[in-house]
Amino acid sequence: MFFLKSLNHVNKLSNSIKNVISVRYYRPRRALMYVPGDSSRKLTKAFNLDVDCIAMDCEDGVAMNKKDEARETIRNILNHEKVIVKRDFDRAVRVNCIGSGLCEEDLKALLTAKFLPDTVLLPKVESVEHIQWFAEKVNALIKGNGNVDFVIFIENPIGLINSHQICRAAVDLAQTGKFTPSSIVFGSDDFCAALGATRSEDGVELLYARQKTVLIAKAFNLQAIDRVHIEFKDLIGLRKYCEQGARMGYTGKQVIHPDQVPIVQEAFLPSKTQFEWATGLLTAFNEYQKKGAGAFVYKGAMIDKPTMKQAQNIVDVYESTKNA
Numbered sequence: 001m002f003f004l005k006s007l008n009h010v011n012k013l014s015n016s017i018k019n020v021i022s023v024r025y026y027r028p029r030r031a032l033m034y035v036p037g038d039s040s041r042k043l044t045k046a047f048n049l050d051v052d053c054i055a056m057d058c059e060d061g062v063a064m065n066k067k068d069e070a071r072e073t074i075r076n077i078l079n080h081e082k083v084i085v086k087r088d089f090d091r092a093v094r095v096n097c098i099g100s101g102l103c104e105e106d107l108k109a110l111l112t113a114k115f116l117p118d119t120v121l122l123p124k125v126e127s128v129e130h131i132q133w134f135a136e137k138v139n140a141l142i143k144g145n146g147n148v149d150f151v152i153f154i155e156n157p158i159g160l161i162n163s164h165q166i167c168r169a170a171v172d173l174a175q176t177g178k179f180t181p182s183s184i185v186f187g188s189d190d191f192c193a194a195l196g197a198t199r200s201e202d203g204v205e206l207l208y209a210r211q212k213t214v215l216i217a218k219a220f221n222l223q224a225i226d227r228v229h230i231e232f233k234d235l236i237g238l239r240k241y242c243e244q245g246a247r248m249g250y251t252g253k254q255v256i257h258p259d260q261v262p263i264v265q266e267a268f269l270p271s272k273t274q275f276e277w278a279t280g281l282l283t284a285f286n287e288y289q290k291k292g293a294g295a296f297v298y299k300g301a302m303i304d305k306p307t308m309k310q311a312q313n314i315v316d317v318y319e320s321t322k323n324a
């Protein structure tokens with residue numbers, strides 16, 4: 001269900017479960033926070049927050065006449081080693097979309113800085129050709145053994161229709177490429193605009209696209225990152241939509257304002273009760289496997305492999321996110 005990179009994360013395990021359960025490496029993106037790349041003030045503020053992912057933006061958060069400034073400001077940041085204040089965050093960049101004619105210049109500036117960004121976010125992906133274009137540029141620009149995580153944005157109808165082939169191409173080209181597909185972002189604002197839909201309180205106009213995006217993500221073992229709640233002062237609504245997204249299978253949510261971060265980070269973190277349920281279940285599962293039993297009863301419910309996988313997901317996320 002989740003993207004796995006290596007097993008070296010096992011060192012972070014709590015002592016109590018260290019010898020019983022393994023934890024798979026997981027780079028969390030519960031809150032993916034946009035910061036306009038031309039705003040040094042906001043960037044400085046963001047680096048001091050307790051947030052999983054900071055997306056330094058060259059795209060829609062930046063005015064057309066500030067694109068050069070954003071690119072230069074972000075490149076200067078990437079020329080310095082990442083400084084961890086609150087937690088080891090994902091230092092990500094969102095480049096302009098391929099159709100804009102600005103993407104190549106963004107990639108050239110950002111992938112040749114002294115340190116690579118951890119992740120490149122590519123908006124408005126529409127086709128396999130977009131992925132091929134991206135792979136060619138990234139592979140040519142990144143030197144040596146460098147590799148970046150890759151986040152695909154689905155934010156218009158043609159992108160959604162082609163999303164299966166897009167993900168297939170990304171996963172296949174990554175085998176020999178310098179990028180690793182990690183997530184799909186649902187860009188609901190652009191999606192609404194492209195659809196000609198009117199945003200409503202319950203978001204019914206986006207339901208199909210929101211569900212299909214999470215479905216495609218999970219089919220390719222990618223994280224699924226839910227829509228922005230643009231009414232950033234409405235923190236009660238934000239919590240409600242986080243809970244709804246998490247129930248649908250989303251693993252995180254895009255945010256635009258610091259006040260949104262703690263609510264989102266908390267909403268996508270499994271509770272201590274869930275974690276204890278999961279570790280207890282995994283321990284029992286290991287014991288029953290040794291005895292040759294595939295199915296068994298745990299806390300009154302029948303458990304077999306699918307429930308074990310859900311429990312493992314909870315442990316992975318909990319362990320990777322709890323440490324500041």
Ligand SMILES: CC(=O)SCCNC(=O)CCNC(=O)[C@H](O)C(C)(C)COP(=O)(O)OP(=O)(O)OC[C@H]1O[C@@H](n2cnc3c(N)ncnc32)[C@H](O)[C@@H]1OP(=O)(O)O
Nearest residue numbers: 034035036041042043045046057060061189228256257258
């Ligand atoms: C659909 C999409 O593509 S979404 C992605 C593109 N959009 C964006 O990136 C927008 C990001 N967000 C923002 O720029 C801002 O939050 C706005 C414009 C919406 C509101 O900004 P403000 O009016 O300054 O909000 P507010 O006064 O409440 O901000 C409080 C503090 O948080 C800071 N802040 C606000 N947003 C951010 C942010 N995204 N990152 C870092 N710091 C931020 C402000 O600078 C301010 O700090 P300061 O007083 O020390 O300067």
Ligand SMILES: CC(=O)C(=O)O
Nearest residue numbers: 155187188189190228
């Ligand atoms: C986040 C974003 O890019 C969108 O909703 O369009």
Ligand SMILES: [Mg+2]
Nearest residue numbers: 060155187190
């Ligand atoms: Mg968008």
